[in-house]
Amino acid sequence: MTIEWKDNLATGVNEIDAQHKELFKRIDVLFEACSKRKGRAEVSNLMNFLEEYVVVHFDTEEKYMTMFNYPEYSSHMDEHTNFITDFLYLKKQFETSNEHLTLLKLNMKLVDWLIQHIGKVDKKMGVFLKNKM
Numbered sequence: 001m002t003i004e005w006k007d008n009l010a011t012g013v014n015e016i017d018a019q020h021k022e023l024f025k026r027i028d029v030l031f032e033a034c035s036k037r038k039g040r041a042e043v044s045n046l047m048n049f050l051e052e053y054v055v056v057h058f059d060t061e062e063k064y065m066t067m068f069n070y071p072e073y074s075s076h077m078d079e080h081t082n083f084i085t086d087f088l089y090l091k092k093q094f095e096t097s098n099e100h101l102t103l104l105k106l107n108m109k110l111v112d113w114l115i116q117h118i119g120k121v122d123k124k125m126g127v128f129l130k131n132k133m
């Protein structure tokens with residue numbers, strides 16, 4: 001299972017698009033480790049690596065939204081908060097169960113969320129930001 005970046009997910013803001021691509025890469029590496037049933041330590045490390053990057057990325061979007069007074073800032077931030085909550089739940093699930101299959105299924109949910117979020121909410125923000133930049 002691979003998750004592929006597609007051009008129709010581009011927001012038009014270079015820094016944000018580059019980070020989205022990096023997120024896809026990191027999720028893909030995690031997927032790969034899960035499907036190959038790699039050890040708990042390795043999967044845990046990859047999750048931490050992904051988590052750290054998600055935070056960096058959300059901070060970047062927050063920076064742009066604040067800089068240009070984006071009117072939908074608060075609902076957008078709520079989505080990010082929900083994502084982090086789901087991610088931490090998934091991480092906990094793995095730490096307590098070590099069920100790679102469960103993790104893979106939950107992982108799919110996160111990917112679906114990400115694609116939905118980028119495709120709708122982030123692209124909408126991108127249109128706004130591009131006009132202001």
Ligand SMILES: [Fe+2]
Pocket residue numbers: 061076080117121122
């Ligand atoms: Fe976003």
